[in-house]
Amino acid sequence: MNEHVQTATAEPLFNPLSPDFIRDPYPAYERLRTTDPMHVTVHGAFLASRHAEVSQVLRDKRFGKDFVERSKRRYGADIMEEPIFRAMSHWMLQQDPPDHTRLRGLVVKAFTARRIDDMRPRIQQVVDQTIDAVIGRGTMDLIEDFAFRLPVTIICDMLGIPDEHRDVFYKSSRDGGRILEPVPLTAEEIEKANAANAMAKMYFEQLFELRRKSPGDDLTTQLVQAEEDGSKLTNEELTANIILLFGAGHETTVNLIGNGLLALYRNPDQLALLKADPSLVTGAIEEFLRYDSSVQLTGRVALEDIDDLGGKRIPKGESVLCLLGSANRDSAVYPDHPDRLDIRRPNVRPLSFGGGIHHCLGAQLARIEAEIAIATLLRRIPELRLDDAEQPEWRPTFVLRGLKRLPASW
Numbered sequence: 001m002n003e004h005v006q007t008a009t010a011e012p013l014f015n016p017l018s019p020d021f022i023r024d025p026y027p028a029y030e031r032l033r034t035t036d037p038m039h040v041t042v043h044g045a046f047l048a049s050r051h052a053e054v055s056q057v058l059r060d061k062r063f064g065k066d067f068v069e070r071s072k073r074r075y076g077a078d079i080m081e082e083p084i085f086r087a088m089s090h091w092m093l094q095q096d097p098p099d100h101t102r103l104r105g106l107v108v109k110a111f112t113a114r115r116i117d118d119m120r121p122r123i124q125q126v127v128d129q130t131i132d133a134v135i136g137r138g139t140m141d142l143i144e145d146f147a148f149r150l151p152v153t154i155i156c157d158m159l160g161i162p163d164e165h166r167d168v169f170y171k172s173s174r175d176g177g178r179i180l181e182p183v184p185l186t187a188e189e190i191e192k193a194n195a196a197n198a199m200a201k202m203y204f205e206q207l208f209e210l211r212r213k214s215p216g217d218d219l220t221t222q223l224v225q226a227e228e229d230g231s232k233l234t235n236e237e238l239t240a241n242i243i244l245l246f247g248a249g250h251e252t253t254v255n256l257i258g259n260g261l262l263a264l265y266r267n268p269d270q271l272a273l274l275k276a277d278p279s280l281v282t283g284a285i286e287e288f289l290r291y292d293s294s295v296q297l298t299g300r301v302a303l304e305d306i307d308d309l310g311g312k313r314i315p316k317g318e319s320v321l322c323l324l325g326s327a328n329r330d331s332a333v334y335p336d337h338p339d340r341l342d343i344r345r346p347n348v349r350p351l352s353f354g355g356g357i358h359h360c361l362g363a364q365l366a367r368i369e370a371e372i373a374i375a376t377l378l379r380r381i382p383e384l385r386l387d388d389a390e391q392p393e394w395r396p397t398f399v400l401r402g403l404k405r406l407p408a409s410w
Contacts, residue, residue, distance in 0.1 A: 013039055014047060016398035017183060023394060025296065025401075026339060029326035038310035045182070046312060046320045051330035051351070053310040054322040058355030063300035063320065065358075067094035070301055070319060074184060084179065084193040087201075090240035093248070093358065096303075100357060103241060106226050106233060110158060110219045111361045116368060119154065123369055126153045127376045135381065142386075142406040147257035148250070150373055154365070155249030159242065160211060160218025165203075169246075180399040182297060182321055200243045208238070219245065252294040253366040255402030257373050260288035262406060264374075265386045267341045274343060274378060281375045284343035285367050290334070290350040291341050296325040297399045298354050324351045325401070384410045 013032060015021055021028055032039055032049040039047040048054045057063050068089050071079050079085050088094055092103035109115075130149050134140040149170060156166050178185065179193050208224050215221040220242060226232040264271045264284075274280050299321050306314040314320060328350050329338040336345070353360035360366070377384065386392075387407040395404050 014041065016181070017396075022396060022398060025325060025398070026329060029323060029329065030339075032323070033326060033330060038312040040312070044318065046309070046314060046318060047323065048310065048320055049323045049326040050310065051327040051333045053320075054324065054327035054351060055355060056309070057300050057320050057322050058298070058351065058358075060356075062302065062304050062306060064096040064303045065094050065100075066096065066301040066303070066317075067091075069317070070299075073317075082190055082194060084190065084197045087197055087236075087240040087243065088179070090234075090237045091244045092241055093244060097357070102232065103237065104357075104361070106223060107219060107241070107245065108361065110222070111365065113364060116364045119365070120368060120372065122157065123150070123154060123372045124376070126150050127373050128380075131376065131380050139407070139409040142261055142408050143254065143258050143403055144405065146377070147254045147261075147373070147406075150257070151250035151253035151366075151369055154369060155246055158219050158249065159207075159246060160216045160220045161207065162210075165207075168203075178397060181397060182299070182399065197243070200246070201239055204239055204242050204246075207242075248360075249362055249365075251400060251402075252360075253362075253369050255294035255400060256285075256288065256366055256370045258403045258406055259292040259294060259401065260285065260370060260374060261377075262386070262389065262392060262403065263288055263291055263341050266389050270341050270343050271378075275382065278375055278379065280343055281371050282367075283345070283348065284374070285370050286348040286350060287341060287343050287345055288370070289352040290328045290345075290348050292401065293325045293328055293350065293352040294401060295352055295354070295399065296323065296401045298322050298324060298358070322351075324354070327351050381410050384408050 013036060014028060016025070029049055032047065037048070037050045038053060039049065041047060048057060068080060071085055071089075075085075080089065092100055092107075095103060127150055130146055134145050140146060152169050153166070156169060161169070178189055185193070204220075207220055208227075211218070211221045211224045212228075215225070223233060223238055223242065227235060227238045264274065270284075274284055299319055302314045302316050302318050302320065305316050309320070327333075331338050334345070334348075336342070353363040353366075385408065387409055392406055393404040395402050
């Protein structure tokens with residue numbers, strides 16, 4: 001069954017490509033939750049918008065990824081000949097057990113709570129250096145000059161990317177998010193994604209050679225050694241998952257910092273609260289994740305017939321698209337004004353990092369990076385103001401929700 005998401009003319013309830021939706025998807029989510037919580041698109045995909053169904057699908061073993069078959073149904077059998085689709089089929093993010101278990105097991109040690117907590121001084125150092133570089137100017141783009149540099153630097157550290165190679169990563173464009181959208185890619189977009197994947201593959205293969213000759217205490221060395229072992233990781237899996245780790249290691253954190261700062265400055269009472277009591281920052285990050293999630297959607301496929309999910313029968317092989325951003329504002333879970341930013345809100349447990357076996361490996365790292373970045377910015381540039389908080393420029397993507405730029409001055 002084809003799972004293209006419909007256009008506005010056919011199905012106005014959900015049109016993720018419309019500029020109005022990109023700017024603010026939350027009114028559309030509210031309509032879905034109240035009028036059709038398991039909405040079936042004209043092409044047959046199920047759209048879960050309530051917290052109950054979304055959290056169930058994320059954790060229920062009867063749902064999986066089934067990436068290859070799902071892609072063939074959407075694009076035709078020959079789609080797996082496209083390099084980008086072949087690479088994505090090896091991402092641990094797109095795998096079901098036992099491959100998912102094996103691949104995740106190879107990298108999970110790099111993301112233990114202790115190892116992440118030990119990175120706090122380095123994260124603080126990078127944030128301070130970033131602010132030092134711009135503080136004299138009196139102006140910056142909070143995305144490019146601030147939110148982007150921190151997670152890129154940290155994931156480069158973790159992957160053992162040498163300092164002299166990093167400039168290209170700091171300057172790289174952030175337009176790759178379309179590959180994850182719930183609408184089909186055009187031939188031109190597939191070609192562009194293939195080219196970007198080929199460039200990344202070329203660089204990381206050189207890095208693998210470097211780490212084979214001179215191993216380090218980094219994730220790339222660890223994965224190269226697993227590949228050399230043969231039974232644990234193929235070369236294709238190694239390349240695909242390093243590229244995934246690099247992208248996932250910074251993309252959502254950039255958006256968390258940017259979306260969080262925008263929300264804060266659009267709510268001056270909450271900004272004043274956080275400035276007055278910086279200890280509120282940990283809870284504030286959870287609220288930013290809930291209020292305007294960096295990742296708005298994740299998908300699963302029914303691995304068997306599901307008799308009842310929110311009143312609908314889901315046949316084996318059909319897709320359920322889980323609207324994380326909608327679930328995070330469900331009044332059944334957050335009864336006290338879910339559409340309001342409240343950094344002191346109790347019991348905030350956002351679904352922004354997914355759930356079940358695919359729960360984001362870097363969730364704790366993203367939280368700590370955002371916490372240190374935002375707290376330090378408020379402390380060091382207390383007079384900072386956004387130049388255009390009301391009409392900011394959003395990236396034209398829906399799954400990965402983030403700002404293109406966010407100019408600020410002081």
